[in-house]
Amino acid sequence: MTVLVTGATGHTGQHVVAGLKAAGVPTRVLVRDPAKAPDGVDVVQGDITDPAAAAEGVDAVYLLWPFFTADGIKKAVEPFRGRKIVYLSAMSAEDGGVWGDVEAAITKVTDHWTFLRVTGLATNALAWAPQVETGVVRAPHGQAKRSVVHERDVADMAVKALTEDHAKQLYLVTGPESVAQAEQVRLIGEALGKPVVWEEQPPDEAKAQLSVYMGAEFAASAVDHWASLVDDPEPVSLDVAQVTGHPARPFAEWAREHFS
Numbered sequence: 001m002t003v004l005v006t007g008a009t010g011h012t013g014q015h016v017v018a019g020l021k022a023a024g025v026p027t028r029v030l031v032r033d034p035a036k037a038p039d040g041v042d043v044v045q046g047d048i049t050d051p052a053a054a055a056e057g058v059d060a061v062y063l064l065w066p067f068f069t070a071d072g073i074k075k076a077v078e079p080f081r082g083r084k085i086v087y088l089s090a091m092s093a094e095d096g097g098v099w100g101d102v103e104a105a106i107t108k109v110t111d112h113w114t115f116l117r118v119t120g121l122a123t124n125a126l127a128w129a130p131q132v133e134t135g136v137v138r139a140p141h142g143q144a145k146r147s148v149v150h151e152r153d154v155a156d157m158a159v160k161a162l163t164e165d166h167a168k169q170l171y172l173v174t175g176p177e178s179v180a181q182a183e184q185v186r187l188i189g190e191a192l193g194k195p196v197v198w199e200e201q202p203p204d205e206a207k208a209q210l211s212v213y214m215g216a217e218f219a220a221s222a223v224d225h226w227a228s229l230v231d232d233p234e235p236v237s238l239d240v241a242q243v244t245g246h247p248a249r250p251f252a253e254w255a256r257e258h259f260s
């Protein structure tokens with residue numbers, strides 16, 4: 001069997017490739033820039049919006065949809081009709097939105113789907129890196145408690161789903177605890193060996209900043225969602241432990257790996 005990995009140069013995809021290689025599974029990657037492709041895999045240059053060439057002869061795909069709209073998803077999933085699709089989704093798919101629309105499109109082309117619905121990726125914290133340098137991270141809703149997940153746990157789930165039978169499984173993929181964003185920043189400082197503090201940013205200012213790259217509507221809903229997590233923390237799921245056989249990695253471990 002051959003597995004296609006999309007997003008192979010990204011945070012989760014690089015570990016999916018490594019996991020498949022370690023398991024001896026023939027792997028192909030779909031990349032925009034072959035110079036960035038990982039070693040030891042079949043490389044197909046292309047765009048995720050038009051994956052027909054990369055899909056030829058593959059049995060399964062790790063699918064990322066890195067856009068804030070589902071426009072074009074039908075064309076992207078059609079080449080995988082009847083094959084296994086393991087999709088990096090989001091918990092918010094239960095309310096529709098982009099991730100819900102992508103999931104719906106996938107279920108129309110195959111029964112062999114597995115949805116990895118993450119609450120949030122720990123790698124979101126990399127956006128704070130320039131501010132971490134200054135010792136002050138200014139962002140909204142520091143007391144929003146998020147169960148962000150290590151990208152290697154997502155990849156471990158994906159490798160299991162790609163190599164075992166997890167058809168029609170919808171997993172909630174989270175870290176082992178919900179950690180307030182201000183505490184995440186403190187843990188990053190601890191990893192660095194210097195204090196880093198949280199400064200509360202007015203939500204409207206944050207929405208304006210975020211809208212530049214995710215659009216006003218998406219930015220507003222993201223910031224409003226964080227507000228809701230102050231009193232109602234993101235859930236913690238045992239799916240990582242149950243599927244992979246190891247507990248989800250804590251945020252402190254992620255911070256040490258990325259900031260020390």
Ligand SMILES: NC(=O)c1ccc[n+]([C@@H]2O[C@H](COP(=O)([O-])OP(=O)(O)OC[C@H]3O[C@@H](n4cnc5c(N)ncnc54)[C@H](OP(=O)(O)O)[C@@H]3O)[C@@H](O)[C@H]2O)c1
Pocket residue numbers: 006007008009010011012013030031032033036046047048049064065066067088089090091118119120121123124
């Ligand atoms: N952040 C969160 O909290 C969160 C929550 C739920 C779901 N998600 C999902 O997770 C995804 C991010 O996953 P990640 O962190 O593993 O990836 P990532 O590090 O953000 O990297 C994105 C990957 O997608 C590739 N890519 C972007 N546009 C492409 C295109 N048009 N055609 C082909 N490849 C393209 C990039 O390749 P290049 O090297 O060519 O740029 C890169 O490999 C998001 O897009 C979202 O759907 C995220």
